[in-house]
Amino acid sequence: MSELRGACIIGQSGGPTAVINASALGVIRTALDTDCITQVLGAAHGIKGVLDDKLYDMGKEDAAELDLLRYTPSSALGSCRYKLADPDVDDTDYKRILEIFQKHNVRYFFYNGGNDSMDTCNKISKYMQKMGYECRVMGVPKTIDNDLNGTDHCPGFASAAKFIATSCMEVWQDAHVYDTGMVSIVEIMGRHAGWLAGSAALATWAGFGPDLIYLPETDFDMDKFIADVKRIYDATGKCMVAVSEGIHYADGTFVSEAKTSATDGFGHAQLGGLAAMLAEIVKEKTGAKVRGIELSLLQRCGSHVGSKTDVDEAFMAGKAAVEAAVSGVTDKMVAFDCTRDGGYQCKTVLQPLDIVANIEKKVPRAWINAEGNGIEQPFIDYVLPLIQGELNPPKEHSLPRFAKLKKVFA
Numbered sequence: 001m002s003e004l005r006g007a008c009i010i011g012q013s014g015g016p017t018a019v020i021n022a023s024a025l026g027v028i029r030t031a032l033d034t035d036c037i038t039q040v041l042g043a044a045h046g047i048k049g050v051l052d053d054k055l056y057d058m059g060k061e062d063a064a065e066l067d068l069l070r071y072t073p074s075s076a077l078g079s080c081r082y083k084l085a086d087p088d089v090d091d092t093d094y095k096r097i098l099e100i101f102q103k104h105n106v107r108y109f110f111y112n113g114g115n116d117s118m119d120t121c122n123k124i125s126k127y128m129q130k131m132g133y134e135c136r137v138m139g140v141p142k143t144i145d146n147d148l149n150g151t152d153h154c155p156g157f158a159s160a161a162k163f164i165a166t167s168c169m170e171v172w173q174d175a176h177v178y179d180t181g182m183v184s185i186v187e188i189m190g191r192h193a194g195w196l197a198g199s200a201a202l203a204t205w206a207g208f209g210p211d212l213i214y215l216p217e218t219d220f221d222m223d224k225f226i227a228d229v230k231r232i233y234d235a236t237g238k239c240m241v242a243v244s245e246g247i248h249y250a251d252g253t254f255v256s257e258a259k260t261s262a263t264d265g266f267g268h269a270q271l272g273g274l275a276a277m278l279a280e281i282v283k284e285k286t287g288a289k290v291r292g293i294e295l296s297l298l299q300r301c302g303s304h305v306g307s308k309t310d311v312d313e314a315f316m317a318g319k320a321a322v323e324a325a326v327s328g329v330t331d332k333m334v335a336f337d338c339t340r341d342g343g344y345q346c347k348t349v350l351q352p353l354d355i356v357a358n359i360e361k362k363v364p365r366a367w368i369n370a371e372g373n374g375i376e377q378p379f380i381d382y383v384l385p386l387i388q389g390e391l392n393p394p395k396e397h398s399l400p401r402f403a404k405l406k407k408v409f410a
Contacts, residue, residue, distance in 0.1 A: 004134060005036045006107025008322075009050060010058070011043035012142075013113035013120065014081065016074035017156030018163075018303040019314035020112060020142045021403070024077065025069040026318020027110045027140065028058050034326055037108060041410055045078035046113070047120055051096050055104065057410040068403035070311060071393035073303040076403055083116065084123050087130075094127045101128075101135055104410065108136050108325050112318070114143030114154070115358055118333055122353035125331045136325040139333030139353055140318050144300045146195035149359035150351035151335035155314035156300070158386035161199035162310075163302035164188055165387070167295060168203035168210060172240055180289065181237040183229060183282050187275035187294040191246040192216055194363045196299065199383055200242035201375035211239050216246040217363050218372035220255055225278075226285045228373050233288055245274050304400065308389025313346055320348040344385035 010027045012020055024042075031040045042056035043049035056077065058066070069076055087094050100106070111121040118139045125137035141148050146157035168186060175184045188197040194215025203209025211232045214220060232239040247255050256274040279292030317334045324332065332350040339345050367379040394401040 003036050004107050004136065005038060006105045007039035007041055008037050008108035008110065009041045009043050009055065009106050010077070010110045011046045011049065011112065012075040012077050012079050013046035013111060013117040014079060014143065015114070015300060016079060017142055017144050017300055018073045018159035018306045019155050019311050021069040021072045021074070021076045022311045022314035023112050023140050023142060023155055023318040025066060026315040026320075027112070027322055028066060028069075028318075030319045030322040031108070032059060034322060036326060037322075038105070039410070041104060041106070042077045042407075044407070046080035046082065046117075047084065047097075047111070048080045048082050049078065050100050051093060053100055053103070055410045056405070056407045060408045061405055065403050065405060068394070068401065070315065071303065071391060071400070072402040073301040076405055081116070082120075084120050087123060087127050091127070094124070097124060098128070098131060098133060101133065106135060108138075108322075110138050110140055110318070110321050110325070112140040112142050114141070114145065115148060115356075115360060117142070118148070118353055119357040121333070122331075122357045125353060129331075136328075136330035137353075138321040138325050138330070139356065140321045141333060141335065142314075144196060145190060145193055147193035147360040147362065148356060149361050150333065150356050152338040152346070153336055153386060155310060155317055157195060158310035158383070159303065159306040160196055160299050161202065161383055162307050162387040163299050163305050164196060164199045164295065165202035165206070165209070166305050167299075168200045168240075168242060169206060169208040171293060172203065172208040175240060175291075176238060181233060183233055183239045183241070183279075183286070183288045183290045185241045185243060185275045185278050185282065185290065185292050186210065187243055187245055187292070189295070189299055190216060190244040192360055192362070194244045194246075197242050197244035198363055198367070198375050198379050201379060202383065202387070204375075205380050209240070210242040212373045213242045213375055214244060214247050214373060215363055215368060216244050216248060217365060217368060219250040220247040221250075222255075222281070226282065229282055230286055233286060241278075243274060243278065247274070303391070303393070306391050307387045308391050309386055311391060312389075316348060324350060340381065340385060344388075
């Protein structure tokens with residue numbers, strides 16, 4: 001295929017992670033070093049930055065500052081939750097995107113995000129093809145939820161899993177200090193997929209973790225939950241529970257009392273308050289001292305216990321996206337193909353955006369115990385290789401030294 005010369009745009013979308021900037025660095029650094037890419041533009045707040053023509057000139061950033069993106073959590077370019085309409089119903093946004101692409105001669109578009117972001121990427125790709133505008137569109141995966149279809153795992157998940165497991169081990173230590181009884185309930189992110197809550201099982205596997213773990217892959221029964229907690233508490237005087245924010249009853253309604261409080265730009269319920277709610281119920285039913293703990297935003301930006309494997313793979317995904325696009329590939333998402341037998345190995349592959357967008361990958365039922373309150377060994381075998389390695393990020397005054405971008409508009 002003939003060489004395609006032009007600018008590229010990198011945008012970040014959806015919830016932050018500890019390593020999404022490592023993926024952005026993989027895109028930016030590779031693109032800056034690629035002759036046929038004439039300018040590297042960063043979209044301010046994802047696709048909204050494209051629509052508003054707010055694009056940063058990444059070539060004007062200091063190289064050393066860019067390199068710090070490898071160790072900087074959250075979305076350095078800014079993120080968004082903006083849902084593009086069906087272009088057959090309303091193509092207003094798409095016309096604007098094409099206008100901006102033509103203005104800056106954008107021939108490469110890289111979008112770094114999760115399920116909804118891949119939907120955005122897919123729609124833009126199909127629209128550009130329909131309009132006959134040659135622009136190679138690539139999705140770069142990101143989500144702590146680990147629920148993207150077509151990939152072994154997602155960048156960001158491993159660091160969140162390591163933070164969750166480490167935090168649970170620390171909470172366990174605190175909860176076992178006194179000779180008085182206590183129940184601890186740890187609420188972990190995950191709307192429909194329980195990969196994050198399941199990661200608390202790493203702490204149990206290591207000897208200091210939850211007695212009970214509940215994922216949204218199985219229906220939640222409040223009476224059975226109280227019985228489970230009471231049984232363990234009566235036997236040991238302690239009980240630690242890890243619970244996904246998205247657990248639901250058999251009729252599909254969320255257990256969380258905050259389920260109707262708000263929705264994001266894609267209509268997803270904003271969940272929260274579950275640990276506090278369950279703590280009140282357990283206290284009422286058992287009379288025990290109960291602490292409800294919500295890890296909240298800490299679990300998705302906890303880069304201080306990040307996984308080196310996660311960071312390295314995130315960078316690799318961004319780099320692979322640029323290399324594939326320059327070689328002539330479009331309409332794909334970079335995915336991971338991994339083997340664990342005889343040692344962990346991970347390589348990048350390309351998946352069609354169609355099979356990724358809006359399809360959630362769930363924890364296999366066989367990886368959850370029969371009672372629906374614990375995790376089986378295959379889950380541990382799956383996630384353990386992903387959390388390996390320490391980052392040793394640069395620090396100033398013993399505090400993290402994060403990237404400070406100039407963000408010069410193009």
